[in-house]
Amino acid sequence: MKKSSNWSFNYNGNNDFYKQDCLDFLRDTDFQSFSQYGKLVNRRYIEAKRIYLFDSYFRNFLQEILERLEVFLKKSTADALTIGYNKSIYIFEDDDLYYSGQSKYCKENPKRQDLVLKTKYHLSRLVLEKQDDAIISKQINQYGVVLPWTVFRLMTFGNLASFLIALQPEYRNKVAAHISSVLNQEDKIPAKILLSWCNALRYLRNICSHNGRLYSRLHHTLPAFHRSDRELLEIDLDNDGKTLLDFLQNYNMIN
Template sequence: MTSYDKPFKTHAQQLDLLRERGMHIADEATALRALRNIGYYRLSGYWYIYRVSTKFVCALGAEPDIEVGDQFKPGTTFDRVLDLYDFDRRLRLHVLDAIDRVEVALRVRLGYTLGAGDAFAHLDRAALDEAFTQFDSRNPIASQALWLSSEHAKWLTNVRRDEDRSKHEFVKHFKAKYGMPLPVWVVTELLTFGSAATLLAGMKQPQKNIIAAGFGIFDEHCDGDGAALTKWIANLVYLRNTCAHHGRLWNHNVVDQLGRLEGTPDLIHASGVHQRSRIYASLAVLAYLTSQLDPESTWRTDTAAMIESGLAAIDESPDRIGCPPLWNREPIWAADYRPPADPLPVEHREILRRFECVGTADAGLIIDASSNAKRRASAVRYSRGRSELLGLPVGNTYRFPVFQFDTMCARINPLVAYANTALEAKDNPWGAAKWWSTSNIDMDSATPMDSLQAGTLTRQMIDNCVSHRNFE
């Protein structure tokens, strides 16, 4: 370890040092003001690329070593460094504007999705992912000790601290009227972006998928891709912290890189290593998310204009922030770009959310004891073709609501098969699904699915409903 022995330098001495190293300074007063207000070391990140570098030949086949010296390349000016810094400052503020929109929307969706299950779902270990809470529903007493050291317990500690410190009028009102704890849709309004990201990561996968679908992020099966959203948000938290602490975006090596971009066609071009190691991929993700939140938003086109004009004015390449060749011709930056719609109609998406479903392979394992996978799949197709088994068409696959199965007897519940046949489930799957999941006056306002599980559903009830045609 080498001890630090460089002497303190005044701003004027710092300026003299830059001159000695070859930087041209046209306006000394402006340069001194920049050193006083921005700082030598902050600006050094922007003049780094203008320093002379030397390559040293290494062993045969190895990459050459590069040593960056103290001297500046001929033609380097302090004004150009300041222009580059100003571009980066404006870009930081612009990025924060987009992240602000995404953060607020995420808070709302977290509170809404968790709150639909229970007002205090954020406190319920069983309502969140086991990896987050370390909670084992099969052994709740033993898992209590594990929970105390879980990420959920740490997260709740921070949440309670923020609740205690909050001066918001809506928090004061709730505490005065109802006491504690606060419901999840109030709590989410107090979360930092990082804390909101932690809660998102700690939710169960189906809940993450619902939120992802709301942001227009889908997988190949037309499900919301919660895993992708979680990775994107983690990257944006990193980016937000970089911006909030006045860190450099231009030519910045991104530590918390984006993943799972390939599933979104408009972002495939940003999935390369260089694009993700710089901020271009994050900018593309923000362009996608802001357009999903508001199709009329101009954030995307403003970003493209800022990159093109801002870097061209100082003769710097967009490659420094990871822009791929012809990046500005990608559809996502076009003025007439419109975000892709949900691959499912709104009504179908809403109906699908009412059910826990399995795919063909899992359905086959339940209704056919054969060890042959093709035979099991054939059994599922046969039952669906006879309208005995309700299969919801999603993309190129079918989803089978699990309430239909009598797992103890390894079959389709006979009453379900009877109802599905009467409902013509093969030809009208969404109508049949709607019937099963909609409250019915003939069943004391319960849904047929609830009546089935309660043991009160009868063939007579089914016949009455079908005769009235009140399932379409």
């Protein structure tokens, strides 16, 4: 690191002060991931280590918040769609969820057909992958299907975002209205905003889950701005609102 890549281990004139600390640290830390932080601080070891450790702490902190948001969004979607649903057809097979009279959402639209088929396939796959689970097998034996709220519990953030995209506008709006039910009129969350937030949260969750770097990173899957928040947000114009601070400011409505 020192001879080939010009890393600095200097402290008060001692050029190898942090050498042993580095050797100990890298015994259980991936150097390729760590080196990204070094590039941000001119390969000064101790500064890179501090940023790395802070980023690790912050990822874990965000992971807890994102998990709570995920549970809330899955429960809210399940409640919005299942409360009052009284058809005999299994809800995930009900074409009314996915198709409407609009040309973009009609059954004759090949793109819509493909999206709906993929959605139903992924939902079936979720169940098949968990078929040995005691709760899943019990429900299949008792009802012939897995209960809708159990299916929602199985979903990942990505599954949920994809499912909301597959819904036709009436049901998508129903989910957004259910989530917004406790908010003032000016703070209601439109379905389009909800879709954007779910997709952006999925993206952020994936970074945290795979130990990706958050520090000094510009994000490219961004949440849309809610109309009532625009005046409150302070966007870094040089970075076009892509920093993590700008990213997270959009979620005060859900919180």
